[in-house]
Amino acid sequence: MTESQIARLDRAHRSIAGRAGAPCEVALVLGSGLGHLAEAVGDPTVIPYAGIEGFPVSTAPGHKGQFVIGDLFGRRTVVMQGRFHLYEGWEPREIALAVYMLKRLGAATFVVTNAAGGLNADYAAGDVMLIEDHLNFTGRSPLIGPNDDAIGLRFPDQSRLYDPGLRALAADAAARTGTPLRRGIYCGLNGPELESSAERRFFRMAGGDAVGMSTVIEVIAANHAGMRVLGLSAIANAATGGPDQKPDTIESVAEMAAVCGTKIEAILKDLFPRLPAEGEKA
Numbered sequence: 001m002t003e004s005q006i007a008r009l010d011r012a013h014r015s016i017a018g019r020a021g022a023p024c025e026v027a028l029v030l031g032s033g034l035g036h037l038a039e040a041v042g043d044p045t046v047i048p049y050a051g052i053e054g055f056p057v058s059t060a061p062g063h064k065g066q067f068v069i070g071d072l073f074g075r076r077t078v079v080m081q082g083r084f085h086l087y088e089g090w091e092p093r094e095i096a097l098a099v100y101m102l103k104r105l106g107a108a109t110f111v112v113t114n115a116a117g118g119l120n121a122d123y124a125a126g127d128v129m130l131i132e133d134h135l136n137f138t139g140r141s142p143l144i145g146p147n148d149d150a151i152g153l154r155f156p157d158q159s160r161l162y163d164p165g166l167r168a169l170a171a172d173a174a175a176r177t178g179t180p181l182r183r184g185i186y187c188g189l190n191g192p193e194l195e196s197s198a199e200r201r202f203f204r205m206a207g208g209d210a211v212g213m214s215t216v217i218e219v220i221a222a223n224h225a226g227m228r229v230l231g232l233s234a235i236a237n238a239a240t241g242g243p244d245q246k247p248d249t250i251e252s253v254a255e256m257a258a259v260c261g262t263k264i265e266a267i268l269k270d271l272f273p274r275l276p277a278e279g280e281k282a
Contacts, residue, residue: 005093005100006148008054012097013104015053020069021045023106024078026275027099027227028268031083031114031214032250033257034234035064037265038081042071049082055101056094058082069105073272078105085213086138087191096142096221100151103225108278109166110222111230113264115257116210117195117239117248119203120184125238125256128263129182129210130170131162131231136216137203138190143224152224161223165281166230173270179263184209186233188216194248200241211239232267234260 003011030037038044047067049057058065065082072079084090084098102110118127147154174181187203189195191213195203203211210233222229236256237248 004146004148005097006150008097009100009104012052012054012101016047016051019045019047020105022076024069025075025107025277026072026077026109026111026272027080027102027105027107028072028077029080029083029112029218031234031257033115033236033254034113034261034264035081036258037261038068038079040072040265041068041077041079044068044070055097056084056090058084059088073269075272075275078102078107083214083218085191086140086217087213092140092142092217093145095217099218099221100225103227108227109230109275110227111232111268112215112218113232113234114212114215115236115253116186116212116233117200117237118209118235119187119200119211119239120209121240121242123182123209123235123238125236126259127182127235128174128179128260128267129184129233129235130167131186131233132167132183133162134186134188134216134219135203135206135208136188136220138188138216140190140217142217142221152226156224158220158223161219161229162231163228165276166228169274170230170232170267170271173267173274177266177270179266181267182209182235186215186231187211189213195239195241197241197245200239200245204240210235232264234264236260
């Protein structure tokens, strides 16, 4: 008999409960090229995924594969330094398990970052985009299968996946720090191959502004678990699919994402102290 999601979560949490310390307020997922943000965590407790019972492990380049727990910009935060992708072979429910763990560790606010290609021709590599909504082009959902009511509703609403109050706070933080901020729709794909030029044009016609290989499964799970979600994309390359489209490499994408990381760090440094406590409105 297949182990239920809640039983697997309980088992994983028991294996680290003695190391995790006090409950966290915020969860932060670091995308490709953004892992250095974990270095800003004060008095960190590091828990490798390999040491968590029944937990997946990161295999993507540059993803260390560990929780870093401590003080980040004045809030007790659990950082995912390395995430799980569909292209690694993980199932959506395995990706969701990590998100449910973040909630179990106390986090009511879920901040997700990623490296993405700019479908919108007005975007340039090095821009930061505030995610207003997403298009799930993976064809997958972490909620397929038996639902665990202890985690969330069978049919969760997704009309406000990315919390409007948090988006307003992030936009204000960007303005206060002088950080230019785009706003747009993120398209999530399976990967690992980068998109064809025709696909990029199609995603743009569908309403997408940026495209990447993560985030959507995590955000569905976070919403299912009742967490408030904020998303920021590091626009690491132009992905318009036009006649002047240049070839991309993952190395160049990660390099540019790291440049964006300094801008995202500035936004989060101003934002975190002003995040609402659990139960408060943003």
